[in-house]
Amino acid sequence: MKDLLRVNNLSIFAPTAAGEVPLVRSLTFNVSGGERVALVGESGSGKSVTARAIMRLDPGLRTQGEVLFDGQELSTIPEEDMAGIRGGGIGMVFQDPMSALNPLMRIGEQIAEPLAARGVPRRTALAKARQVLDELGVADAARRMWAYPHEFSGGMRQRVVIAMALVAEPSLLIADEPTTALDVRAQEQVLALLSEVSRQRGLATLIITHDIGIVAEFAQRVMVMYSGSCVEHGSVAEIFERPTHPYTQALLQAVPRLDGPIERLVSLPGSSPRPGARPVGCPFAPRCSQAVEKCRTENPELLTSGGHGPHEVACHLAHMEVTQNA
Template sequence: MTGPLLAIRGLTTALASGRATVLEDVSFSLERGEVLGVVGESGSGKSMLALSVMGLLPKAIRRTAGHIVLDGEDLTGLSSGGWRERRGRDLAMIFQEPMTALNPVMRVGDQVVEVLRRRGMPSEKARQETIDLFRQVEISSPEQRVRAYSHELSGGMRQRVMIAIALAADPKVLIADEPTTALDVTVQAQILDLLRKLQKERGLSLLFITHDLGVIAEIADRVLVLYAGRVAELAPVRKIFDSPQHPYTRALLASIPEINGPRGRLMTIEGAVPSIGAMPRGCRYAPRCPFRRDICEQEPPRLGIVSLGQAVACRQPFGFEEPQEGALA
């Protein structure tokens, strides 16, 4: 089938009370075999986007508009049973904290077997397949590890088990929600290498969510910059680093620590992401933006194309004047 594997069109979610929106008019596509990085500060809506795509929104939040189209099929009209059929088989997710995601009273191998058994695989074959999956995700001594409980494994090993569970049903789209946040830098690098290797070997489409632009540089083909539930910028990873067009993207890049860099100090972004019930009327980044104009605080900007493959939601996407020293601090 031609076209993107996953297409999100105008996705809007809101509190069930109707008092505030969480995600607003989010649109993007995920191509077959592509790694799309989703980046933004805590509170930008990254995890809520992942839960929306998985059909796992909490009861307090509901989808109010938009479509989630997977391989040409609109999933937004599915029943709860229909969503259950898609999860695992077509869509799978690696959660941020494996210690809370894994069942502490089940052996980790049994948790993978459970997925395979739901696919109709015989018990003995499922157990052998689980050992093979553990070997694929580079778990040492897989024949012994399948009998371990989650508390008996290191953080890196637990995350590898989560990856094995996600891969067990051979999904088309894999969503990784900050899968390396709780790991030390050495293990983080190993998990990133593993995910990239598995993605290429299996031809997976990967939606990789993180707050770390350094991680994005290593793994992503394109980048979606999310801020306060809206898309700020969408571009190939090279353009995000070489020619960022949104002030928020520029600020995120400026806040990356540099060893012996010219700045001499760590740059920070003034203020904080607005809470759900206190979103600004116009551009949601305007209160923190050193380039804001009056119109920015009155009307939200629309996402528009500024160059090949690059779109930005800003009224002045290029030709910025540099702010005064400390304006981004």
């Protein structure tokens, strides 16, 4: 299928007193039309800055590389065209619904806003807002359109934010931790809803999460990020069957089992390096129980790993095994 979003060698730098610090390094990936891709990794790995760089939301950060949406290079188009793409061709949902909503505006008006901004008449825009609320399972949408955000629960507010993102019928949705701020029950409901809407609309979705359980439930393909780089990428089936990077293996071991206690089974000792304090060699080496000398001196490239379907990994050990077995 054709690439809808293509990110080529995206690097993101933050200015500091001591010079520029790389937050994301040479990230390359694509999302095809209708495809659901997950970006997973622990806190600080660069997931949100990547999403925000695609949308050009952090003008204080310098980016390098290409971001092609529907064949159009987003990093060079005028800001007013970019503003049209936000909430237009690309819908966005962030972690905290409250910060995305105006507390003083009725929710129907807020959902209709992206259409109104595109010159759609108010009545038509409101009718469409109501229709999207219906689609998102908000009972009695015709009445509840006139409520204010504080009258809604967290889960309902996030549905409103999703409705805002969907009202202009985007072809791509970027959802950054869309359920993290919700209670467990609302998390499940909102995730199920997103999944259903993505499937029904044939909506390509880039979902960002630190929860590998959400990856399994929602996505078809996954990229694992560590310290600003992609360390493993592949189809969800392939990554869950054959996790190859020791970091991915640790993430998978940390999934709470449905039949067991909810706490993490294994917690990965240590923490990921701060941007600017990334070691030479593999960024995961200081926490990796399998690291050898080469891991501490040479940064491994993301290379194709044997398996069924797409699978790439940036790990010297994986490629040594492949070479030895060849």
